[in-house]
Amino acid sequence: MGNPKQKWTSEEEEALRAGVAKHGTGKWKNIQKDPEFNHFLYSRSNIDLKDKWRNMSVSANGQGPREKSRTPKPKTNTDSPATPLAIGWTTPGSSAPVVADPAASTDVQMEDSSKCLLDGKTASKYNAMIYEALSTLKDANGSDTSAIVSFIEKRNEVPPNFRRLLSSRLRRLVAQDKLEKVQNCYRLRREVANGTKAPVMKPKEIRPRISQVNSYLGGTLEEAAVSAAYKVAEAENKSFVAAEAVKEAERVSKMAEEAEAFLQLAKEIYDRCSRGEVVMVA
DNA sequence: TATCGGGTTATAG
DNA sequence: CTATAACCCGATA
Numbered sequence: 460m461g462n463p464k465q466k467w468t469s470e471e472e473e474a475l476r477a478g479v480a481k482h483g484t485g486k487w488k489n490i491q492k493d494p495e496f497n498h499f500l501y502s503r504s505n506i507d508l509k510d511k512w513r514n515m516s517v518s519a520n521g522q523g524p525r526e527k528s529r530t531p532k533p534k535t536n537t538d539s540p541a542t543p544l545a546i547g548w549t550t551p552g553s554s555a556p557v558v559a560d561p562a563a564s565t566d567v568q569m570e571d572s573s574k575c576l577l578d579g580k581t582a583s584k585y586n587a588m589i590y591e592a593l594s595t596l597k598d599a600n601g602s603d604t605s606a607i608v609s610f611i612e613k614r615n616e617v618p619p620n621f622r623r624l625l626s627s628r629l630r631r632l633v634a635q636d637k638l639e640k641v642q643n644c645y646r647l648r649r650e651v652a653n654g655t656k657a658p659v660m661k662p663k664e665i666r667p668r669i670s671q672v673n674s675y676l677g678g679t680l681e682e683a684a685v686s687a688a689y690k691v692a693e694a695e696n697k698s699f700v701a702a703e704a705v706k707e708a709e710r711v712s713k714m715a716e717e718a719e720a721f722l723q724l725a726k727e728i729y730d731r732c733s734r735g736e737v738v739m740v741a
Numbered sequence: 742t743a744t745c746g747g748g749t750t751a752t753a754g
Numbered sequence: 755c756t757a758t759a760a761c762c763c764g765a766t767a
Contacts, residue, residue: 460751462751462761463751464750464751464752464759464760464761465760465761466752466759466760467759467760479755484744485743485744485745486744487743487744488742488743488744505743505744506743506744506745506761506762507760507761509743509744509745510759510760510761510762511759512759512761513745513746514758514759514760517759518758518759
């Protein structure tokens with residue numbers, strides 16, 4: 460009766476992946492409680508996390524462990540091309556060298572203005588910091604930029620132009636209805652009472668992109684496997700290494716989504732510049 | 742209590 | 755119909 464089966468959003472999947480990378484597999488309750496991920500996973504139980512992780516592992520493996528003896532699928536796998544791709548993973552809080560991405564062609568046609576913007580990984584890292592900050596300093600009216608900056612600066616090493624960077628992120632999140640802005644303060648916005656689903660965007664929109672990206676990469680397994688192995692080192696799970704490598708592919712699709720939004724921001728800045736306004740871009 | 746693995750139901754193709 | 759994703763349940767430490 461009251462079970463319309465709530466599908467997992469990509470934000471939730473991302474949070475789960477990050478959580479596993481941070482805490483390790485099996486620490487489902489820890490991940491769920493972690494303030495860094497709770498904002499995404501508050502509506503999921505630790506059991507849900509476990510089940511979801513199992514499902515993701517299965518689909519990443521091609522076939523699998525979770526199948527007794529059904530129709531054997533001699534599916535001709537779609538792995539052939541090889542495109543160089545660098546994958547760098549940094550857990551929030553530790554400063555590790557982030558490998559610069561080779562100007563991922565996200566198919567968006569625009570003359571220039573591809574530089575000076577964040578890549579997907581960095582962006583979601585900052586997003587996580589923002590959520591952590593806002594959920595920790597629980598201010599009913601929200602927190603202003605300065606408060607957020609100082610909170611994050613206390614816990615993480617941040618670049619010198621971080622304040623400006625943060626402003627961009629905040630504006631982005633507000634535009635996505637993830638945050639609420641009242642006067643100069645920002646505060647979390649959790650979507651309550653989701654009848655069938657209250658998505659800010661339909662997953663159908665980005666699905667095609669995923670296949671697009673999937674074909675874009677392919678022979679990145681060497682690089683990906685290395686970083687993936689590092690990522691789940693504490694999880695010491697042998698079969699998951701390959702699975703994680705594939706997971707990185709889906710992560711790239713997030714980048715496409717982010718890039719799209721950044722374009723919007725860039726446009727805005729360009730707009731203001733052409734209007735004679737002086738905009739500093741660090 | 743949290744985790745795990747098998748089982749069940751809902752949904753997409 | 756089948757295959758898969760989300761959810762459920764009992765066993766176990």
